[in-house]
Each structure stands twice: as C-alpha cells, then as structure tokens.
Amino acid sequence: MKTYTYYPGCSIKGTAKSYEASLLQVFEALELKLEELPDWNCCGATFYMSVDEITSFVLSSRNLALSETLGRDIVTPCSACYLTLLKTKDYIQKYPEIREKVDAALTAANLTYSGTVRVRHPLEVLYNDVGLEAIRNRTRLPLRAFKVAPYYGCQIVRPFQEFDDATYPETMDHLFHVLGAEVIDYPVKTRCCGGSLTGTIADVGLRLNYILLKEALERGANCIATVCPLCQFNLEVYQKKIIKQHKELAEIPILYFTQLLGLAFGIEAKDLGLKQHIVSAQELVQSLHHVQPMV
Amino acid sequence: MQILRKVKYENELNPEFTSWLSTIPGGERVRECMQCGTCSSICPVSIYMDITPRRLMAMADSGFKDDVLQSFTIWLCASCYACTVNCPKDIKITDIMYGLKRRAIEEKVLPRRRFAIPILARSFVNMVKKNGRITESRLVMTLALKIGLLHLLRMAPLGWSLMRAGRLSLKKEQVQNKEQIKTMLKAVEA
Numbered sequence: 001m002k003t004y005t006y007y008p009g010c011s012i013k014g015t016a017k018s019y020e021a022s023l024l025q026v027f028e029a030l031e032l033k034l035e036e037l038p039d040w041n042c043c044g045a046t047f048y049m050s051v052d053e054i055t056s057f058v059l060s061s062r063n064l065a066l067s068e069t070l071g072r073d074i075v076t077p078c079s080a081c082y083l084t085l086l087k088t089k090d091y092i093q094k095y096p097e098i099r100e101k102v103d104a105a106l107t108a109a110n111l112t113y114s115g116t117v118r119v120r121h122p123l124e125v126l127y128n129d130v131g132l133e134a135i136r137n138r139t140r141l142p143l144r145a146f147k148v149a150p151y152y153g154c155q156i157v158r159p160f161q162e163f164d165d166a167t168y169p170e171t172m173d174h175l176f177h178v179l180g181a182e183v184i185d186y187p188v189k190t191r192c193c194g195g196s197l198t199g200t201i202a203d204v205g206l207r208l209n210y211i212l213l214k215e216a217l218e219r220g221a222n223c224i225a226t227v228c229p230l231c232q233f234n235l236e237v238y239q240k241k242i243i244k245q246h247k248e249l250a251e252i253p254i255l256y257f258t259q260l261l262g263l264a265f266g267i268e269a270k271d272l273g274l275k276q277h278i279v280s281a282q283e284l285v286q287s288l289h290h291v292q293p294m295v
Numbered sequence: 296m297q298i299l300r301k302v303k304y305e306n307e308l309n310p311e312f313t314s315w316l317s318t319i320p321g322g323e324r325v326r327e328c329m330q331c332g333t334c335s336s337i338c339p340v341s342i343y344m345d346i347t348p349r350r351l352m353a354m355a356d357s358g359f360k361d362d363v364l365q366s367f368t369i370w371l372c373a374s375c376y377a378c379t380v381n382c383p384k385d386i387k388i389t390d391i392m393y394g395l396k397r398r399a400i401e402e403k404v405l406p407r408r409r410f411a412i413p414i415l416a417r418s419f420v421n422m423v424k425k426n427g428r429i430t431e432s433r434l435v436m437t438l439a440l441k442i443g444l445l446h447l448l449r450m451a452p453l454g455w456s457l458m459r460a461g462r463l464s465l466k467k468e469q470v471q472n473k474e475q476i477k478t479m480l481k482a483v484e485a
Contacts, residue, residue: 014431015462041427041470046374047419050396053320058483059423062476095320101483108482109475154375159389166380192339192375199435199450200411204343204371237453276460 004125005067005074006034009081009229010042015237016078016229018273022258023077023122025272029265030130030138034075037067043084046195057098058105060088065106065113073118075125077258079155079228085119086160121156123227123257124163127171132178140266142180145287148260149186149221150176151212153231157190166190172225172257179264184221188212193234209234210242213249223253223284225260232256236279253281263288308358315398316355321390328352334378334388344368348378348388355395364404369395370412414441424480427470432463 012020027034040063048056064085067074076082092099093115106113126135150172158166167190173183193212198205212235216224226232236254243249254277262272269275269285316322334348335341341348345367355363363369372392379389399405400413418437422429435454439447457463470476 010429010468011431013468014429014464015457017462039471041476042423042429044423045419045429047416048423049374049393050413050416051400051420053393053397055420055480055483058479059476062479091320098320104485105479105482109478111475154373154377158376159380167377190377192373192377194340195373195375196412196415197340197371197373199438200415201343201371204340208339237457240456241453276462278456278460 001031001033002129003033003035003072004120005070005072006036007040007063007067007074007076007081007085008036009040009076009078011078011080011229011233015233016256018276019077019229019232019256019258021271021273022256022262022267025267026126026258026261026265027122029262029267030126030134032125032130035070035072037063037070037074040066043078043081045080045084054098054101056084057088057091057102060084061092061102061106061113062109062111064088064117064119065111068113068117073120073125075120075122077122077227077229079121079153080230082119082121083155083158083160089115089117089119090160121161121163121227123156123171123175124161126261127175128163132174135175135261136178139179139264141264141288143176143260143264143288144180145222145290146176146179146181146260146284147184147220147222148176148181149184149216149219149224150189150257151186151216151224151226151231151235152189153226153228154190154192156227172227175257176225176260179260181260181264184216184219186216186219186221188215193231195230195234198234198238205234206238206242206245209238210246210249213239213242213252214246217249217252221252223255223260223281225255225257227257236277239279251279253277253279253284255281303359303362309360310358312360312363313356313358316391316394319391319394321387322394324384324386325352325356325391327384328356328386329384331383333381333383337377337381338372339375339377340371340373344371348372348392352386352388352391355391361404363395364399364402365406367406368392369399370406370410372396409442411438411442411446414438424476426467427473427476428468430464430466430468432465433467 044056194205
C-alpha cells in the first residue's frame with residue numbers, strides 16, 4: 001500500500017470537513033494511505049505574504065522540514081496550501097538570501113530542510129499515480145446523470161505546478177469522463193473566485209462568483225466540481241445571496257471532486273460528507289441508484 | 296477655473312521606490328514591462344481597480360510611490376496569478392502586488408480607515424503567531440468585531456447556515472509545539 005504524508009491545512013479541519021471525509025474515503029478505496037503530518041502548522045495562505053513574506057516562507061518550511069524526516073511525498077488538498085508549499089520550495093532554491101533566513105530559523109528550532117520533499121495535490125496523485133484506467137475499474141455507479149462543470153480555480157494550476165495547463169487544465173475533466181459523467185466545457189474553469197474578497201469587498205467577490213455560477217448553468221451543468229476549500233465555500237455558501245440578486249440563476253450543488261469519485265465508487269453519500277452541504281445534492285445522489293450499474 | 300495637474304513632475308517622483316521595487320523577490324524584471332496590457336486584460340478584478348495592473352507597473356517603476364501605495368488596486372488583487380503566468384516578459388506581477396501591500400502596511404497608508412483587507416491579513420497573521428493554526432470561525436469573528444458590529448450582523452445568516460450544516464466549529468485549532476513556532480519567528484525577526 002503506497003503511503004503519502006498528508007498535510008490537511010486549516011480549512012480542511014474547519015468549514016471543509018467534507019473534503020477531508022471524501023478524500024480519505026477515496027484514497028482508501030484505491031488502497032492509498034494518507035498519514036497526517038504530525039503537528040503541522042498553517043501555511044500562511046495569501047495573508048501572510050501580504051504582511052510578512054519571509055515569515056510566511058519560514059512557517060511553510062517547518063511543514064516541509066517535518067515532512068522530510070518521513071521521506072515521503074507530501075499531499076495537500078487545499079489549493080492555497082499547495083501553492084504556498086510549492087512557492088516556498090521554489091523561493092528557497094532561487095533566492096540565497098531567503099534560504100539563509102529560512103535556514104537560520106529552522107536551525108534555531110532544531111529542524112533541517114534540504115529541499116527534497118515532493119509537493120503534490122490529490123488530483124495530480126490520482127491522475128498520475130493511480131491513473132484513469134484504475135479509476136475506471138474501481139467505478140461501481142457511473143455518474144450518468146451528472147453534468148459536471150469542472151472548476152479548478154486559480155492557485156492549484158498557477159504558477160508553480162507542472163502537471164496541467166495554467167489556464168485550461170483538463171486532468172479533472174478526464175477523471176469525470178471515466179466516471180461516466182458528462183463533462184461540460186467550462187471556459188471559466190481557472191477564473192478566480194475572489195478568495196477572501198467575498199468577506200471583505202462583497203460586491204466584487206459576489207460578482208466573480210455570479211459569473212462562475214451563471215456560466216455553469218448556461219452551459220447546462222447540474223453540478224460544479226471544485227478542488228479547493230475556499231472556492232467551494234464561496235460558490236456554495238454565498239449562492240443564496242447571489243441568486244437573490246440575480247433571479248435568473250438556479251441552485252446548483254458545489255461538490256468536491258473527491259465526492260464525485262466517492263459516489264462513483266459506490267461510497268455512501270453520508271460518508272463523503274454530503275450532508276454538510278448547504279445546497280443539497282440529493283437529487284443527483286438518488287439518480288445514481290436509478291441507472292444501470294456498469295458491468 | 297482651477298487647473299489641476301494630474302501627472303507628476305519628475306522631481307516629485309521617488310527614485311528610492313523604484314530601486315526598492317526591484318528588490319522584491321519576484322520583482323526583478325519589472326523594468327522589462329513593455330506595457331502590453333495582458334495583465335490588465337486577464338485580471339478578473341481589474342475592472343474594479345483605480346489603477347489597472349499595466350498602469351500600476353509603469354507608475355511603480357517610475358517612482359509614483361504615494362499614488363501606488365494608496366491605490367485600491369493592490370488590495371483588490373486576490374493572488375490568482377493569472378497575470379503572472381500570462382506575462383510575456385515573465386514579470387511576477389502577483390509578487391509585486393504582495394510587496395506593495397507589505398510596504399503600504401509598513402507605511403500605514405491605506406485607502407480608508409477600518410479597511411477590511413489589511414485588518415483580515417493582520418488578524419490572520421496574529422492568530423498563526425499565537426496558535427500556529429487558524430480557526431476559521433474565530434478569524435471571521437475577530438474581523439467582524441474590528442470592522443464593526445454592522446458587519447457582524449450582516450454575516451449572521453451565513454454563520455447560521457454553516458452552523459446548521461455542521462461546518463462551523465468554535466474549537467480552537469492549534470499546534471502542540473507552540474514553542475518551536477515561537478523560536479522560529481523570533482529567529483527570523485533577529
């Protein structure tokens with residue numbers, strides 16, 4: 001059984017618990033083990049970099065250093081954590097003055113980091129390590145009634161990753177295709193959801209999410225799939241508010257990509273955290289049992 | 296009629312700012328900007344900005360320090376890196392925006408009082424310094440209290456729906472080895 005070091009990040013332990021539930025279930029179903037990084041700390045997200053960049057790198061390097069002692073790839077489902085870890089690695093390597101400061105801080109805390117840890121997102125692990133064929137073989141209930149708009153958001157594909165295109169990625173599209181779902185061509189798939197702008201400059205944040213919802217609905221999607229806790233939060237939690245302002249919109253469930261995989265694998269909806277959603281996906285879930293399972 | 300001059304005279308510009316700009320990690324290539332406007336056209340929030348990213352690059356590089364630091368633009372940047380990956384001159388615009396935010400916080404020049412974005416960033420940083428991790432519910436509460444009660448009231452229905460869905464936990468998230476975090480932060484300040 002292949003084992004990875006699992007770095008959840010703060011959102012996964014907070015508002016995005018259903019992401020964690022579905023991620024762990026799906027990995028287990030594929031016989032992959034996620035072992036939580038002991039005593040991990042916050043990556044600093046986008047906020048730390050706007051206040052104190054060096055400290056942000058220092059904080060992330062602690063996670064990298066802790067992870068390095070375990071000698072495995074580090075897997076993180078949150079786009080912000082993923083980007084921050086990759087950026088930290090990159091900057092430590094490129095800027096000697098950053099490396100020096102990070103090393104000094106690590107040494108003071110009896111830690112070392114040599115730069116060998118490979119940082120990965122579960123989407124990439126599933127795509128490259130498991131592969132589409134194995135995922136097709138594991139599928140029990142094909143997602144025939146699902147018309148999915150694959151929404152990647154920004155930070156998972158930009159600018160340090162090397163597994164997919166930065167503006168028109170397709171790994172998630174291929175994944176849903178083998179699950180039997182109809183994949184909607186979604187040209188805004190990497191357009192930013194605004195991150196924390198929904199909470200700070202609401203007019204701007206809500207408008208960005210309105211565009212994402214409208215585009216998905218207009219193209220006939222009946223659900224949107226996400227890879228990031230913040231994207232999921234923005235699209236789902238503010239959805240009622242957005243619909244109130246834009247009556248032409250209808251409710252649309254926003255699911256983690258791991259929940260779609262889990263459903264197709266035949267895992268119970270409640271074990272995938274689907275009960276924690278504000279916009280219910282019940283209709284879609286029920287549809288699974290009305291269609292012929294794949295032989 | 297009074298004639299207002301909109302463009303600065305050369306002696307009103309700040310050359311120190313120009314040279315500082317190129318020291319931001321990721322800001323090395325700002326001089327290379329050829330003003331193509333790709334950044335502004337791809338930016339999902341540029342329509343709300345007072346100075347578009349293309350213009351901001353030119354102004355920052357020319358030393359329009361006050362105008363740049365006081366702009367709304369730097370705070371609107373949501374760090375989606377679309378400009379960065381599309382810039383034909385490989386200018387790391389997002390990183391420059393971060394650098395400008397840091398400088399604006401340092402010099403205490405903000406678009407207005409009680410401006411939510413830097414307040415949120417500060418609260419976030421303080422929570423990480425203290426606990427090593429973020430508790431989302433507590434962060435939102437801190438922000439609301441600092442911005443004003445009206446904001447808190449506006450957030451209430453949202454909090455309620457999260458609570459009902461079982462997604463709001465008030466339990467404090469923290470690392471065990473807080474001493475280690477403290478030691479590292481201290482070392483970096485030294």
